[in-house]
Amino acid sequence: xxxxxxxxxxxxxxxxxxxxxxxxxxxxxxxxxxxxxxxxxxxxxxxxxxxxxxxxxxxxxxxxxxxxxxxxxxxxxxxxxxxxxxxxxxxxxxxxxxxxxxxxxxxxxxxxxxxxxxxxxxxxxxxxxxxxxxxxxxxxxxxxxxxxxxxxxxxxxxxxxxxxxxxxxxxxxxxxxxxxxxxxxxxxxxxxxxxxxxxxxxxxxxxxxxxxxxxxxxxxxxxxxxxxxxxxxxxxxxxxxxxxxxxxxxxxxxxxxxxxxxxxxxxxxxxxxxxxxxxxxxxxxxxxxxxxxxxxxxxxxxxxxxxxxxxxxxxxxxxxxxxxxxxxxxxxxxxxxxxxxxxxxxxxxxxxxxxxxxxxxxxxxxxxxxxxxxxxxxxxxxxxxxxxxxxxxxxxxxxxxxxxxxxxxxxxxxxxxxxxxxxxxxxxxxxxxxxxxxxxxxxxx
Numbered sequence: 001x002x003x004x005x006x007x008x009x010x011x012x013x014x015x016x017x018x019x020x021x022x023x024x025x026x027x028x029x030x031x032x033x034x035x036x037x038x039x040x041x042x043x044x045x046x047x048x049x050x051x052x053x054x055x056x057x058x059x060x061x062x063x064x065x066x067x068x069x070x071x072x073x074x075x076x077x078x079x080x081x082x083x084x085x086x087x088x089x090x091x092x093x094x095x096x097x098x099x100x101x102x103x104x105x106x107x108x109x110x111x112x113x114x115x116x117x118x119x120x121x122x123x124x125x126x127x128x129x130x131x132x133x134x135x136x137x138x139x140x141x142x143x144x145x146x147x148x149x150x151x152x153x154x155x156x157x158x159x160x161x162x163x164x165x166x167x168x169x170x171x172x173x174x175x176x177x178x179x180x181x182x183x184x185x186x187x188x189x190x191x192x193x194x195x196x197x198x199x200x201x202x203x204x205x206x207x208x209x210x211x212x213x214x215x216x217x218x219x220x221x222x223x224x225x226x227x228x229x230x231x232x233x234x235x236x237x238x239x240x241x242x243x244x245x246x247x248x249x250x251x252x253x254x255x256x257x258x259x260x261x262x263x264x265x266x267x268x269x270x271x272x273x274x275x276x277x278x279x280x281x282x283x284x285x286x287x288x289x290x291x292x293x294x295x296x297x298x299x300x301x302x303x304x305x306x307x308x309x310x311x312x313x314x315x316x317x318x319x320x321x322x323x324x325x326x327x328x329x330x331x332x333x334x335x336x337x338x339x340x341x342x343x344x345x346x347x348x349x350x351x352x353x354x355x356x357x358x359x360x361x362x363x364x365x366x367x368x369x370x371x372x373x374x375x376x377x378x379x380x381x382x383x384x385x386x387x388x389x390x391x392x393x394x395x396x397x398x399x400x401x402x403x404x405x406x407x408x409x410x411x412x413x414x415x416x417x418x419x420x421x422x423x424x425x426x427x428x429x430x431x432x433x434x435x436x437x438x439x440x441x442x443x444x445x
Contacts, residue, residue, distance in 0.1 A: 127220045128291050129246055130186050131162045132284060134239040135170055135194075135208075138180040153179065159238035159284035160208060161293070164221035168208040169318070170283030171298050172199045173263045175206050183210060186246055190214075198321075198331040202264035202438075204298050205313065205321045206283075207331075222285060224315045225292030228253045228271065234312070236275045236297050238284025251275025251308075258405040259311055262299050267407050268334065270311050271295050277310035286312045317411075324414060332415040335436035338370020339363050341406070344381065344392040354427035359383050361394045361406065369440060375432040377425070384422030385409045410436065 135158040141151045158174035160183060168183065175181055175196050182191040192215045197207040210216070228234065232253045240247050251274040259270030273286070277300050285293045295312035325331050342362040344350050350357065360381040366373045383389070388396050390406050398404035413419060413436045421432050 128222075128287070129237060129248075130218075131220060131222050132237050132239075132246060133160050133162070133168065133183045133185050134158075134244070135160045135174055135283060136182040136184070136191060137175050137178050139177045140179045141177045157239065157280055158282045159280065159297075161237075161283075161285045162219055162221045163322075166209055166211070166216060167197070168194065168210065169296065170206050170208060171263075171296065172201055172204045172206045173298075174283050175199065175208075176263075181208065183208070183215070185215065185219075198325050200264075200321050200324075200331050200333065202261065202266040202334050203268055203313065203317050203321055204261050204263040205296065205318060207322075207325060222293045223291075224318070225288050225290065225294045227256070227314055227316060228288060228294050230254070230256070233289050234271075234273050234275055234294065235287045236273070236277060236281060236284060236310070236312075237287065238281035238297060240278035240280035247281070249276040251310075254309075256314075256402075258408055266334065267405070268317055268411050269314050269404075269408055271314050273310050273312055274308040275310060276308075320411070320414075327414070333438035334411050335413050335415050335417065336370070336439040337410050337419075337434065337436060338367040338372045338439065339376060340365040341382070341394060343394050350392070353379075353381055353424065355381050355383070355424055358392045359390070360392060360424065361390055367439075371435040371437060375434060376421075376423070379425070381424040382406075382421055383424055383429075384420075386420055387422075 136155065137158065138153055138155050140153050143149055143151050156174070158170060160168040160170035160174075163169050176199075178196060181194045181196060183194045184191045192210050192212045194208045194210050197209050199206045230253055234251055234253055236249045236251070238247060239245075253271060254274050255272035257270065257272075258267050259272070260267055261270070271286075271294070275286075277297050281297045282299075284297050286295045286297055288294050293315065295314045296318060297310065298313050299311045301309040301311070320334070321331065324333075340363075342364050344353070344355060344360050344362055347357070349362075350359075353362070360383040363376055363378055363380040363382065365378065366376050385396070385406065386409065388409060390396055391403070393403075394406045395403040396406055396409055398408065410419075415436070415438050417436050419434050419436055421434055423430055423432060
């Protein structure tokens with residue numbers, strides 16, 4: 001069977017997992033650069049071995065101009081020679097006039113080429129790309145076998161983009177176990193020290209700030225757009241494989257659903273695209289046709305049987321992260337109901353629980369530390385969440401003619417918010433109030 005192999009590129013991982021975080025480390029970067037160089041050299045050699053295609057193309061472009069210049073010069077020489085025999089004074093004036101015309105034409109030709117080469121066709125696109133920066137991070141992971149010391153340092157590169165108020169947005173795994181973070185703007189050779197303000201492990205988002213005023217000179221923050229539709233065009237911008245120049249890849253929106261986030265082992269809304277996302281693209285923005293940011297590139301799906309599957313964190317998740325930070329002056333995390341649920345697709349099971357068809361999910365387990373432990377019991381059936389009907393497949397209505405996992409409604413809440421659950425217990429319908437809080441993990445990042 002084909003297995004989906006994935007690992008964070010900035011660390012050595014031997015276990016096989018489903019997704020792959022796209023941040024290259026320096027050892028991986030060196031290997032990637034050598035492999036790319038070899039492929040590029042082969043491509044150049046192969047193209048040079050085609051004399052019929054390129055050499056003829058060059059001759060067709062350059063030879064007509066040369067032959068025309070030769071014909072014009074020969075014609076001028078013949079005219080000058082004939083006029084010299086007839087009238088010497090006239091020949092000098094004609095020669096001076098013709099040479100002056102040639103010099104004038106050459107100057108105008110060079111000026112036109114220079115103007116076409118350096119004049120930007122779209123100034124909006126230039127500002128659109130200048131908001132994306134490259135992230136340089138030095139990591140030091142803890143040694144769990146020897147807790148009093150840390151492991152050896154390593155470096156990685158990623159992408160980030162400006163969101164205004166002196167802040168940048170990137171992926172949490174780009175600055176995991178960081179000791180130093182620096183950023184560099186497009187077309188600049190200076191690296192500026194960045195400060196990590198907040199890290200959302202569950203949503204794989206990190207907020208950075210740069211205090212240097214020189215870094216923000218002429219900067220224009222990106223604007224966030226709405227959740228896209230299927231088949232909408234999407235453009236991913238970043239610095240893949242540690243390259244210093246910016247990279248742009250294009251594709252379309254393939255799917256929108258609740259996705260498993262590899263870094264935080266959480267389930268949140270995600271956008272699947274077919275645009276190429278490579279190591280180093282992590283933290284880079286994804287744009288729509290209007291130049292609005294619709295999400296953050298963060299992971300890809302690797303398998304022998306699939307291809308062109310990349311994932312983007314939508315702006316709804318990004319907005320939740322930023323609002324959480326503004327409310328509490330720190331990141332508290334996405335809330336959880338604290339229960340384990342089971343679908344009710346079996347008609348016999350629904351009849352046993354006295355539940356109508358195509359309705360509800362079964363509560364299999366309630367976490368002892370969750371607030372739901374006060375009002376929910378094993379065997380209860382949740383049929384609504386804030387008056388939104390829950391189907392037997394564990395889905396709820398989402399936009400027009402779409403359904404999405406029930407967990408999406410929970411992710412729209414903030415820590416400390418209340419939710420009203422409609423449940424069926426022993427055939428009786430009732431409503432209960434539950435306070436939603438983030439799930440507490442034994443190992444903190």
